[in-house]
Amino acid sequence: TPGTPGTPAETSVTDKYAYAFDIDGVLIRGGKPIPEAIQAMKMLNGENEYGIKVPYIFVTNGGGKTEAERCIQLSQQLEIEVSPGQFICGHTPMREMAERYHTVLVVGGEGEKCRQVAEGYGFKDVVTPGDIIKDNQDTTPFRKLTTDEYKNSRARNFGETEIEAIFVFADSRDWASDQQIILDLLMSKHGRLGTRSENFDEGPPVFFSHNDVVWSASHDLTRIGMGALRVSLEAMFKAVTGKELQTTAFGKPQIGTFQFATRLLQQWRKDTHGIDSPPDTVYFVGDTPESDIRGTNEFDKHVENTHWYSLLVRTGVFQAGTKPRFAPKATVDNVLDAVKHGIEREH
Ligand code: G3P
Numbered sequence: 001t002p003g004t005p006g007t008p009a010e011t012s013v014t015d016k017y018a019y020a021f022d023i024d025g026v027l028i029r030g031g032k033p034i035p036e037a038i039q040a041m042k043m044l045n046g047e048n049e050y051g052i053k054v055p056y057i058f059v060t061n062g063g064g065k066t067e068a069e070r071c072i073q074l075s076q077q078l079e080i081e082v083s084p085g086q087f088i089c090g091h092t093p094m095r096e097m098a099e100r101y102h103t104v105l106v107v108g109g110e111g112e113k114c115r116q117v118a119e120g121y122g123f124k125d126v127v128t129p130g131d132i133i134k135d136n137q138d139t140t141p142f143r144k145l146t147t148d149e150y151k152n153s154r155a156r157n158f159g160e161t162e163i164e165a166i167f168v169f170a171d172s173r174d175w176a177s178d179q180q181i182i183l184d185l186l187m188s189k190h191g192r193l194g195t196r197s198e199n200f201d202e203g204p205p206v207f208f209s210h211n212d213v214v215w216s217a218s219h220d221l222t223r224i225g226m227g228a229l230r231v232s233l234e235a236m237f238k239a240v241t242g243k244e245l246q247t248t249a250f251g252k253p254q255i256g257t258f259q260f261a262t263r264l265l266q267q268w269r270k271d272t273h274g275i276d277s278p279p280d281t282v283y284f285v286g287d288t289p290e291s292d293i294r295g296t297n298e299f300d301k302h303v304e305n306t307h308w309y310s311l312l313v314r315t316g317v318f319q320a321g322t323k324p325r326f327a328p329k330a331t332v333d334n335v336l337d338a339v340k341h342g343i344e345r346e347h
């Protein structure tokens, strides 16, 4: 507890500032921790010259698993305990849409995982592309379901089902068939497969869990991501129908995601550290100028009590020698330097 008399210095927690971390390209690359990440976490947990602990949360655009599963994985990778109370991924804010839409198509990720995530969010009737292919194999001429996919998929008469919204939860594992199915729905009458709208203006809305065109995986160079699928889908819709397609993306840099992060951090600091006031500064460490730095800087203009301070690392999407499209407060080599930067600035 901050300022409690008799609390030894090595266990005191600061209420003045906090950290928020992007994951891919900052802490993890291709499933492996970035070497400095483990030391950076130790430093926040009190292994620093001031013997102070700094509260922190994680805000990733990634997804495809439940928050709880992802935290178990992150705990192992970073050798710390990560709780779902300090974790947001791209699709976390989508849980607030579960009341609005009954039957939804959920796209992306591995196997049945995203269906489980969506059901966990309270979506009542979750359809996957596999369900649609199982019902009608001719949907995707060059894509056959594997034995497992066939077994897990739930066929029904989709001619009688109204799909009310489309949610892309995680990266598509098969762009051609996923895009075919999304396009069929967008061109349909009210989300009924097998129908075609005359003016292509009756299809369901499409939501993406984020808009990162590229991201940082195990390859040396950036890899195309969900934002690329979005661009592709919009271009394809235009090519086929002659019309513009409006889509919505969650995740960073959206203000809503940073508001969500603020509430999470507030709750986390209260529940685990007994801190009831907002921090003076939140250091946000990211590797993608368009998502992390842009979002942090814009959000900073929106909030009154807290300063959101953007820190750009050189271990991910942003590469040394280039000029970031959105300028951070500071650029550092890696996440350990980002943690040192904030701690030194504060003391
Ligand atoms: O697909 C995930 C990627 O686009 C970004 O993840 O952790 O860098 O926000 P992150």
Ligand code: MG
Pocket: 022, 023, 024, 025, 026, 216, 286, 287, 288, 316
């Ligand atoms: Mg990143």
